[in-house]
Amino acid sequence: MQALEWIDWTVLIITLLTIVGYGTYQTRGSQNVKDYLKGGNTSKWWTIGLSVMATQASAITFLSTPGQAFNDGMGFVQFYFGLPIAMIVICMVFIPLYHRLKVYTAYEFLENRFDLKTRTLTAILFLIQRGLAAGITIFAPAIILSVVLGWDLLSLNIIIGILVIIYTVSGGTRAVNVTQKHQMVVIFIGMLVAFFIIVSKLPPDITFRKALDIAGASGKMEVLDFSFDLNNRYTFWSGIIGGTFLMLSYFGTDQSQVQRYLSGKSVKEMQLGLIFNGLLKVPMQFFILLVGVMVFVFYQFNEAPINFNPTATELVQNSEYAEDFKVLQKEQQQIFNDKQTLIQSYLNTETKNGAAYIALANEASDDLRTEAKLLIDKAADNQNIKIESNDKDYVFIHFILNNLPRGLIGLLLAVILSAAMSSTSSELNALGSTTTIDLYKRNTSEKTETEMVKASKWFTLAWGIIAIGVACVANLAENLIQLVNIIGSIFYGNVLGIFLLAFFFKFVKGNAVFIAALITQAVVIGLFLLNEYEYINLPFLWLNFVGCVIVISIACILQVFNRKENEYRA
Known part of the structure; x- marks a missing residue:
């Protein structure tokens, strides 16, 4: 493993200091809740679209996705096939409602529709799953620096976490959004440069077409799988059905994403931002997977280590x-x-x-x-x-450190760390906002604007410390990007079902939804554990669909039963 030279360190350090400094600079004047939590509703559609994309495209995307393609090929892109469908539904249903109600968080709406306990339960489910995910997004860049510097993961988790906390607590939503716009530009440029360098390093007689032929010979170019075999985790059907429900949950009910587009100037700007994300996200993921496939082809002509860690x-x-x-x-x-x-x-x-x-x-x-x-x-x-003997997430970083020109190594490391900081800052920002608005403000006496901003910063700091703790005990599992999606799938289906009940099942009341949500969460966790121990065969993507159907079914049954019981008593 080659050591970094001064030019790489210069690029890397300047990027990190710029992110932290810019985030701090943008906090000037954010003394009221609307500015701090909703960015003053000033974001344009392109800022929203890039910010939404940056929130999802963490360091895990740029570490794990190429490694996923290196090992399993292009089939993972099917996971995102439900994204455009979800964007259309959210633009038509979720955004107009959130804007009309002038909510700070998605969960405020649930109290108006159901009751306080349903709002609180849903907010807590979000806090649990997103708190865990935030820890994983801190853990991912720690892997990079552990390879580069030879430092232990524990120390790096703490250092990176503190950097992100400083930036996030200082920044607020406006700083997060604006910073992410510039970070995504750096990310796009960095990945394009990496792709062309990989292709250029193939033998002179190996054209791009021949490289694809070599990848195809080992099954790496099999993009579509129309089978209904549940043993195949990523198929067209799991992407369209399970992926749509996951994306609806993530972009429609997860505060880390909702907060990004709630900062828009108008409904139109919010909708255009999400449509922009829906049109660009699938091609972006396809391209990142293709980068991983080209790394696979590169190592067909260059000896690879038997383990990349x-x-x-x-x-x-x-x-x-x-x-x-x-x-x-x-x-x-x-x-x-x-x-x-x-x-x-x-x-x-x-x-x-x-x-x-x-x-x-x-x-x-x-x-x-x-x-x-x-x-x-x-x-x-x-x-x-x-x-960590599982080396999928080390494949791309190994290629970067050993094969890219000096200076460009620093740029690619800056790309991955920028993605990590932007994604984690969005998550901590949303965790702090949800705790402040849905738990603290709702259950305390009236607070001034200054007190609410201070409370949000303190809660963001607390969640940052929790995320560092999660990162310190994290495990690579099978693959980091899969681990984050597994965590989301355990909770998202239930949460989405609650929101769909609120939107489309007007006869269902709060008590039925609350009980149904508790039962559903227990059932989904049970199904996940049964699948892990191989008692059943249910890939995690389907948990989103199953959880949504279960909570809607139970709530409707309970409400009908309760109505008949009341009629009988009358």
């Missing part, structure tokens, strides 16, 4: 399993050498047999990587050390 590799090399690890490395090198002949033969003849042989070689390499992970886990257990 250098800390994990160093651990096992200094353990009793060192010789076993060396054997796996030699086997991998032999597979790599054999694969060069297979690839050239395939490119010359383009036969199906050639494609099959390349796929088999890559499968054999994947098997060796799995064996290497097991050795790393054994070495870590014997030394009582916590180490």
